[in-house]
Amino acid sequence: MSITTKGIVFSAIKYGEADLIVKCFTQKSGLKTYLLRGVLKSRKGKIKASLFQPLTQIEIVANHKDKGTLEYMKDAKLENMYQSLHTNVVKSTVVMFLSEVLRNAVREEEANPALYNYLETSLEWFDTQEKTVNFHLLFLLKLSRYLGFYPDVPLRKYPVFNLLDGTFQEVETNDACVSDENVVLLQRLLGTDFDELSSIKLNQVTRSGFLLMLLSYYEIHLQGFHKPKSLAVLNEIYN
Template sequence: MLITTKGIVFSALKYGEADLIVKCFTEKSGLKTYLLRGVLKSKKGKLKASLFQPLTQLEIVANHKDKGTLEYMREAKLFQPYQSLHTNVLKSTVVMFLSEVLRNAVKEEEPNESLFEFLETSLTWFDMHDKTANFHLFFLLKLTKYLGFYPDDTFRGEPIFNLLDGTFQTVETNDDCISDENVEVLKQLLGTDFDSLSTIKLNQTNRSRFLLMLLNYYEIHLQGFKKPKSLTVLNEIYN
């Protein structure tokens, strides 16, 4: 079926001498994998390799067979050109890290328009703002809402957070309960939005520890999820 849809690039892997295998999360069809033949050598045509950088927002014309096989992309063009995400070193490192998380976490091969809208809106905000040191933390926390394990903040006043149940509580009930400074950071992030992120003051140690806690939270709730290899690069850049 020929379809025109917006899509966000999760990854692009070189295949052979001139081909790319591209994973995109599309608005109309969920996660799709495309084989782009000859795109690395072609100077003509409607597909350019430069379009498939991590988390690029595209408008795609594709033929979807919807049989779990590699799909065929006819055309692609930028839908939301970025001003800084692929040129600012810090932002491009965050983009690399987040694209790896998304590749590991999002497996849906059916439409999820609310998740797509969240990704689209968040990445556009990130591109347009300068004070973004806490962006990746808030993004990963908000992403859990669309993956099914967003923290229940009904009892947010309690001092302990249960990573296994995703709840705040008074006493520890298992080995996955935390009661350190990460709980306070979590409470702050649960009570804010993107435009207020810069008011949350964290040093690099706090930021790194909270990120490790979040990734542990992902590992507990997503089968097969592993900490991104790009985490080391992200920590080096922030340091």
């Protein structure tokens, strides 16, 4: 079936000498993987390899067999040109980290318009802002809503957060409970929008500690999820 859809690039891996295997989260068809033959050597082809940088927003014309196999992309063009995500060193490092998280976390092979809209709008916000040092923290927290394990907000007044069931409680009941400064920051972020992020001041130790808690939360709730390899690079860039 031929389809035209917007998509966000999650990854592009070189295959052989001239091919790319590209994983995209598409607006109309969910997660799709495409084999692009000869794209790394062809200068005259419709599809340019430069389109497939991490988290680039593109428009795709493709044939989808919807059988869980590699799909065929007929054409692609830039949907939204970022101003800074691939040129600013700090932002590009965050993009690399988030794309790895998304590859591990998003597995839906069907349309999810709400998730697509969240990714699209939050990345566009990130691209246009200058003070974004805590963006990845709020991005991951909000992403958990679309993945099905957003924390239980009504109970957030309690001092303990249970990573196993995503609820706040009065006392610790298992080894997956957290009751340190990470809980205070979590409570604050649950009531924060991206536009309010600049008001939250964190040092690197606090930021790193909270991110590790978030990634542990993801590991508990997503089978097969693991801490991104690019985490070390992210920590280094913020140090």
